[in-house]
Amino acid sequence: xxxxxxxxxxxxxxxxxxxxxxxxxxxxxxxxxxxxxxxxxxxxxxxxxxxxxxxxxxxxxxxxxxxxxxxxxxxxxxxxxxxxxxxxxxxxxxxxxxxxxxxxxxxxxxxxxxxxxxxxxxxxxxxxxxxxxxxxxxxxxxxxxxxxxxxxxxxxxxxxxxxxxxxxxxxxxxxxxxxxxxxxxxxxxxxxxxxxxxxxxxxxxxxxxxxxxxxxxxxxxxxxxxx
Amino acid sequence: xxxxxxxxxxxxxxxxxxxxxxxxxxxxxxxxxxxxxxxxxxxxxxxxxxxxxxxxxxxxxxxxxxxxxxxxxxxxxxxxxxxxxxxxxxxxxxxxxxxxxxxxxxxxxxxxxxxxxxxxxxxxxxxxxxxxxxxxxxxxxxxxxxxxxxx
Numbered sequence: 457x458x459x460x461x462x463x464x465x466x467x468x469x470x471x472x473x474x475x476x477x478x479x480x481x482x483x484x485x486x487x488x489x490x491x492x493x494x495x496x497x498x499x500x501x502x503x504x505x506x507x508x509x510x511x512x513x514x515x516x517x518x519x520x521x522x523x524x525x526x527x528x529x530x531x532x533x534x535x536x537x538x539x540x541x542x543x544x545x546x547x548x549x550x551x552x553x554x555x556x557x558x559x560x561x562x563x564x565x566x567x568x569x570x571x572x573x574x575x576x577x578x579x580x581x582x583x584x585x586x587x588x589x590x591x592x593x594x595x596x597x598x599x600x601x602x603x604x605x606x607x608x609x610x611x612x613x614x615x616x617x618x619x620x621x622x623x624x625x626x627x628x629x630x631x632x633x634x635x636x637x638x639x640x641x642x643x644x645x646x647x648x649x650x651x652x653x654x655x656x657x658x659x660x661x662x663x664x665x666x667x668x669x670x671x672x673x674x675x676x677x678x679x680x681x682x683x
Numbered sequence: 684x685x686x687x688x689x690x691x692x693x694x695x696x697x698x699x700x701x702x703x704x705x706x707x708x709x710x711x712x713x714x715x716x717x718x719x720x721x722x723x724x725x726x727x728x729x730x731x732x733x734x735x736x737x738x739x740x741x742x743x744x745x746x747x748x749x750x751x752x753x754x755x756x757x758x759x760x761x762x763x764x765x766x767x768x769x770x771x772x773x774x775x776x777x778x779x780x781x782x783x784x785x786x787x788x789x790x791x792x793x794x795x796x797x798x799x800x801x802x803x804x805x806x807x808x809x810x811x812x813x814x815x816x817x818x819x820x821x822x823x824x825x826x827x828x829x830x831x832x833x834x
Contacts, residue, residue: 592693592701607722619704620697638814639721645811646718651704673705680698 468661469528469538484522486661489594491542492518494586498543499550501582507554517549538663539587543579584679591658591676596620598654603647614640615647712767712779713808719776720815729780729817737762737781746784747819750792760785760797783812787820790827796834806831 469486472479495517496510507513521527531541603612614633617623618640625637635643656669664672693701719728733744741755751759759781766778782798787809789797798805809831812824 588698588702589693592698595701606718608718610723611718611721619700620693622694622696635721636814642717642811642814643721645714646710648704648707649710649714651701652707653710655702655705670706673702677699677702680695680702 466665467532467663469663470532473528480525483528486658487538487542488518488522490587490590490658490662491539494539494583494590495542495546497586498579498583499546502547502579504547504550507550513550513553514546516553517546520549521545539583540580543583581682588676588679591655591662594658595651595654598657599647599650602650602654608646611643612647615644615651618644619648711808712775713783713811716776716779716783717811717815720812725815726817732777732780735777737766737777743781743784746788747823751788753789753793753795756785756789756797783809783824784820787812787824787827790830791823794830796831802831802834 469483472483492514495514499505499510499513508516527545531538534541536544600612600616603609603615610633614629614635617628617632618625625640629635629637629640633640655673656666659669659672660666719725722728732738738744738759741751741759742749743751743755743759763778763781763785766774766781769775769778786796786798786805789795796802796805800808806828809824809828813821813828815821816824
């Protein structure tokens with residue numbers, strides 16, 4: 457994918473950073489929510505995984521990099537998609553820490569690389585898939601909360617059974633919810649649209665501008681098809 | 684590839700469906716009304732609406748049995764549009780209900796479309812209420828949709 461420069465001010469991240477410390481906290485929260493698990497899994501499958509425990513490495517990475525105010529400015533200048541930038545930043549952190557560890561323990565004889573079998577797929581492809589799943593998890597939590605807060609908990613439950621569980625309406629709605637399949641199809645309309653809205657919101661936070669939103673969603677669908 | 688239950692327990696088909704939700708379009712006032720009516724207290728909510736100011740003096744509750752005049756329908760539509768523009772979400776819901784009823788009654792009784800929406804869009808929006816509005820309203824909505832479909 458071609459590099460694309462995202463002027464910091466026009467991205468969600470840029471707008472939040474411009475708000476000051478509170479905005480920066482919101483950015484950190486977004487990044488840690490979305491990438492905490494994917495980065496651990498990614499690192500577990502990486503050839504440098506012998507350099508540390510994935511959870512400790514990612515915790516250390518976030519503690520160090522999120523404290524740097526220029527971290528996201530550097531991302532903006534890089535022109536990279538945020539998830540690719542996070543991978544690069546993580547690996548840079550790991551190498552930096554490994555170098556520090558060697559110097560501290562005077563273990564200069566230890567190699568930079570060890571022959572550890574990496575995951576079969578390319579690291580970028582793995583991260584792409586992990587990112588989609590992490591986005592889905594965040595989106596589902598947001599949409600469910602929004603539905604339940606407005607008294608649409610049953611609507612969400614029907615949606616979850618049908619769309620997430622893959623169960624056809626006729627097989628459960630009458631028995632479990634005492635509604636007809638036709639009525640159930642109407643009931644899931646709002647949860648579906650809340651999921652859509654949450655998805656667009658999370659992608660915007662992740663650096664996708666509204667004009668590229670449809671392309672991004674198609675790209676995510678393609679990633680899922682290739683899985 | 685390492686596994687992680689938190690992230691990998693969603694089936695691929697579910698993931699594809701979730702992503703497709705983003706292409707569903709924005710939530711409309713009709714969607715919100717249908718959701719309100721299908722809540723467990725939807726029937727009570729509908730009953731309570733007949734006594735709010737927007738329906739005052741119109742006897743709209745009886746319209747399925749006694750066809751309203753065109754003037755009453757026009758009056759309800761005017762009041763509904765005012766309520767839809769209100770900042771209060773409950774007023775907006777009531778306004779959307781009034782708008783649906785005014786349109787349905789005009790179509791079902793006089794065969795006249797009073798909405799600015801095109802026939803296909805209006806039919807799509809109203810179709811949900813065949814299932815959602817309790818009898819005898821559901822039949823009225825079905826009759827209105829039939830008029831739109833044949834126009």
